[in-house]
Amino acid sequence: MSEARKIAETAIADVVNDLRGIVGAAHVFTGASDMSAYLTDWTKHYFGMAIAVVRPADVQQVSAIVKLCGAAGIAIVPQGGNTGLAGGGVPSAARPSIVLSLSRMTTIRELHEAGRTVVAEAGVVLEILKDHASAHGLLFPLSFGAKGSCTIGGNLATNAGGSNVVRYGNTGELCLGIEAVLPDGSIFNGLTGLRKDNTGYDLKDLLIGAEGTLGIITAAVFKLSPQPLTQVTAFLSMASVDAALHALNLIQDRTGQSVEAFEYLPQPVLSAIGKAFPALKSPLQGPVETGVLLEVGSSRVSDARTDEAGANHLTSELLILFEELMESGDMIDAVVAQSEQQRADLWHMRESVLESIMAYGPSYHFDISLPLARISGFLEAMDASAAALGFETLTIGHLGDGNLHYALVSQDQDTWNALPLEEAKARAFDLLKQLNGSFSAEHGIGQSKLDVMRALKEPAQLDAMRAIKRALDPQDIMNPGRLIPTAE
Amino acid sequence: MSEARKIAETAIADVVNDLRGIVGAAHVFTGASDMSAYLTDWTKHYFGMAIAVVRPADVQQVSAIVKLCGAAGIAIVPQGGNTGLAGGGVPSAARPSIVLSLSRMTTIRELHEAGRTVVAEAGVVLEILKDHASAHGLLFPLSFGAKGSCTIGGNLATNAGGSNVVRYGNTGELCLGIEAVLPDGSIFNGLTGLRKDNTGYDLKDLLIGAEGTLGIITAAVFKLSPQPLTQVTAFLSMASVDAALHALNLIQDRTGQSVEAFEYLPQPVLSAIGKAFPALKSPLQGPVETGVLLEVGSSRVSDARTDEAGANHLTSELLILFEELMESGDMIDAVVAQSEQQRADLWHMRESVLESIMAYGPSYHFDISLPLARISGFLEAMDASAAALGFETLTIGHLGDGNLHYALVSQDQDTWNALPLEEAKARAFDLLKQLNGSFSAEHGIGQSKLDVMRALKEPAQLDAMRAIKRALDPQDIMNPGRLIPTAE
Structure with missing residues (x-):
């Protein structure tokens, strides 16, 4: 609290007044009960303190807030859906801080069907963006458990992954450009949506995954993909992890790189799920030492076409491949979901893992x-x-x-x-x-992995990160004390 | 030349001796005739001066050279195959400089078939890497005219593109990790080959495309893809550019995102090719206002399977789609290469464009x-x-x-x-x-586009680039005067 004491209470009151001037009094919270949801992280392990929670409406307001805080020496903690697992989105008590919540910046500015791009503000909830793309016949593939409450700004700040990365990449790989406010309050207008642009250092990829320590991402343009016309979901019992990886390469080749998920679920986890949720059973008989939840999707009309027996082409191809893998000994057993319900059950099993472990x-x-x-x-x-x-x-x-x-x-x-x-x-x-x-x-690193970061990250890389941080944020106002461990 | 004069000739002689001590006398060139090929760029528009051309054998030697030059205040210009088009790889005459050629670092250290990755040193020629992958049944997809002489280090430094980006991405998107020497001589060991790694700022993507201004990439690990089992190459006459882009989306959907090239060749260019190379004619009758060279590839066994008429599945699907596009008026005509020779002819036409324009x-x-x-x-x-x-x-x-x-x-x-x-x-x-x-x-920017960069790049982005450059290279020894225009 020593640094906090350096700023007089009257100065803090002035700052809060100025913040109200920027965003409107209704969007600055200072009371403990209004702020509490923003100061406690999802894991309930991390609690912070803040002068105020500020909810700007647009990038100009974000810029004005950053300039104000820079002048007053107040730290800024950007926050999206507050679903992080590493304590990166709640303030520290060691510095006078505000939480800058992007929760009012929820506009999906433009979806371009022919160009297959969408521009969304940072506070857009992931699931809303997915639904919006879907309503236009397109796919925004990013997906994981928190999709109903996490925001795309937070996804970018942590370069979030999830279950479909094997096909579509992490959040950063889906992003063509960003709009951001840098630590000096300047606005970086990078919403061009270009597929190729080699004009200097890649600031977009520097801010993505920087956990809010180099600026505040306020909007982004993302690539969209065609919606799959057909999806095959299967649960596989493999002979070993290496056999599973060998099978993955074969399935990728045979399906033209169409594997959308390849999730490892070994027997101890299946048992833990069965213990916590008796209704969620492995669909295969007997123990499954190396279980894999496989999903393959295709936008090809020919893959969705069914034969006389009612099986579609993609499924038939996979069944042939499964037979080959059983003959070679890589695969022990497999079951293909025959209905949307069976598919949902398999995913329900996968998505119950964390709760099952917690219950264990x-x-x-x-x-x-x-x-x-x-x-x-x-x-x-x-x-x-x-x-x-x-x-x-x-x-x-x-x-x-x-x-x-x-x-x-x-x-x-x-x-x-x-x-x-x-x-x-x-x-x-x-x-x-x-x-x-x-x-x-x-x-991400947040607060929870700073020790590991200090111990394991290569010193040359840590030094370069510190130099970049000092260069772009000399006052250390952007999410201080997160991501980068202090030098010993 | 004023700065050059600040370093006494005796000091320069000492540096050259020290360089010989690091890499061996045989690998330090100081004579005008030995150096000339390294001091003139491919376009013959840019000439430079250097104290020496130095050819290190490994990353430790690169590190020692960088430390030596840092201590002596001598600039370092990293050079790969010297095939750049923007003058970024030849030194300026304004600073005492060395050319650091990666041409001896040509080892392909490891190719992992199951993991589908390859580790190659910076001086490996692109075509050699492609052939090496191919010999293991895998594809390194990066491709463009200079592939027989450009090196993968230069490809990374400029984030090179080419004809297959539509499917596989730029060089940076193919790269999973790098080894590099930073401006202080420290070695960044980032050859992990991980598909997911969120442990701080993405230094890899910062160095990729930085044109040697933030360090020297000495090796990289790349993703490999399956070799296509079948490829369909066609020349299309489209109704307009927008019709071509509409068709591209349809072809992507119908082929499961398998378009490998979609190259625009309008009539004036076809005429210029015909004028320069009378043997290279458009394979279609009559004028082709909006020509497109299309290539689609698939690793799926079922796509390579031929029907009674001898056409494979992928070709048959495309022909059905072409009919639909002709009915809708988007497509005017199309021809599909029926042999490897016809395919080669189409690509020969595409690859003769630059020479044809030069001849025009x-x-x-x-x-x-x-x-x-x-x-x-x-x-x-x-x-x-x-x-x-x-x-x-x-x-x-x-x-x-x-x-x-x-x-x-x-x-x-x-x-x-x-x-x-x-x-x-x-x-x-x-x-x-x-x-x-x-x-x-x-x-890239090199020297040739510094004026445009100054005029058009957003000031906030230029300022951030300058701050990063100062932070990581405070002496400005890494490829000075390139990529970043001086502040006015």
Whole structure:
């Protein structure tokens, strides 16, 4: 609180008045009850303090707020749907701060059907953007559990991933351009929607994934894709993780790179789901050591065409391939969803994983990625290490992206409390370093992984990040204390 | 030359000796004849001066050279295949400089078939990398005219594009990670090959396209794709540019996004090709106002399967679509290559465009991009503007990317000399600004477009670029005077 004390209460009152002047009094919250939802993160692990929560209506207001806060030395924490898992969207108590909520910037400015692009403001909820594209016969593919409340500004700030990255890429890969306010209050007008533009440093990709530390993304233009005409959803029992990855390449080749999801669901996770939600059973008989939820989609008329038996072309092709994979021993069993209900059930199973793990017992969750060839090696070594330390493990993952959500768990709190969590984390991070993996694949750093960032990120890269941060935000007003660990 | 004089000749001799100590005497050139090929660019418009041309063997040597030059205040110009079109790879005479040629770093370190990745050093020639991938049954899709001599380091430094971007993206989108030496000589080890990694600012994408001003890319890991099992190449006569773009969306949908090239070749260009190379004729009868070279590829077994008539499935589907497009009036005529020879002829025609324009007469070439919906508007307005000023125009383009190579031409030098080129350029750039276009789509800025960059790039973005450059390269030793115009 020492720095906070440097700004006199009268100065703070002036700033709040000026903020009211910019956005209107109705859009500046200063009361504890009005602010509380903005100061607590989704995980309930992180709480912050703020002078005010400010809700600007447009980019000019955002710019004016940033200039005002810059002049007053007040920190700005941009916030979207507040669904982050790393504590990156709530302020620290160490600096006088405002929360700048993008929740009023909810206009979808333009959807261009022929150009297959859409321009949306930062506060647009992901699901609303998906529905809007869908109403125009197009697909905005980004998708994950929080889609009903997260916003596309937050998705960009964290470069969010999810289940369809294997086909369509992370949020950043879907984005053709951004509008943003930089730390000096200047407006970066980058909503051109160009597919090719080589005119200097890629500031768009610098701000994407920067977690609000280099500016505030206020709008973005995204690529849209054709809606699939047909989708095949299947649950596969594979002989091993490596067999699953081999099968993924074959399925990609045979379907023209049309795999939309390839989600890893091993037996311990299936058991945990069955325990938490008895209605959600694996659709296959017997244990499924290496389960994979596969979805393949196609916009091709010929793939949607059905034969005499009623099966469409894409399904028939996949069934032939599954037979080949069973003959080669890579695949043990497979079931294809025969109805929209069966498809929904499979996805329901997938989407119940986090709750099932939470219900299972106390847990610690890694969000990691590995080169595809190193995944099985990591799992073998880390599962053994965790078991030796007394942990159970529950692992799921976006296997096609090499992204694992690896959880250390225990069935009761007393057992958990006695387990050497820090030792297990150290072993996992050592192993990741050895195997060229990443300690943060898609959830970001925020506050929760600053220690790991300090320990594992290459010093040359940390130094370069600090130099860029100082250059663009010399006063350190943009989301200070997040993403970049302080130098030792 | 004033700054050059600040470094005494004895000091320069010391530096050259130290460089010999780092890379071996055989790999430091100081004689005019040894250096000349490195000091003249491909266009023959740009000549430079250098203390030495230095050819390191590995990243440690690159790091040692950068540290040495940093200490001595000598500028470093990284150079790959020296095939750039913007003068970005040859030194200036205004600063004592070395050319750091990556031409000895030609190792393809690792190709991982199951992971579909390859790690290559910066000096690997693009075509060699393509052949290497091909020998493993995989595709490295980047392709353009200079592929036999350009290097992947230069491709990354300029974020090179080419004919297959519509399907596979620019060089940067193919790259999963880089190894680089930063301006302070530190080594950035980013060869992880991860598909997802959100651990701070994206330094990879900052260095890609930075034209050597923020460091030297020494190696990279790239994604590989399956080789197409079948390719359909066709030449289309479309009713208009907008009809062509409408057709592109339909073809993308019907083929599951399998369009690999969609190249615009209008009648004036076809006439210029026919004039320069009488053997290279449009395969269609009569004039072709809006010609398109289309290539579609598929790795699907079912697409390569032939029917009784001998046509494969992909071709049959396209022919049905072409009929629909003719009925709707979007398409006037089409011919599908029936043999590898006919396919090669079509590509030969496309690849003869630049030479044909050169043979036609004096010319000025724009490398621009536009939102897809704005292309026809630009062409109409700019063609009229150019004609009013007395220019002829020859335009080709990667239409699917909105990237036009637009040339102002004249049939003889005397006429050309009397034409108001600066006025025409000003009109083109004004129009681009109005239409949200880019003045540099894929060739980069180098020296040749610094004026345009100063005039058209948004001041907020130029300021941010300058701040980043100062932060990472405070001595301004990395390719100084390129890419970023000096502040007025």
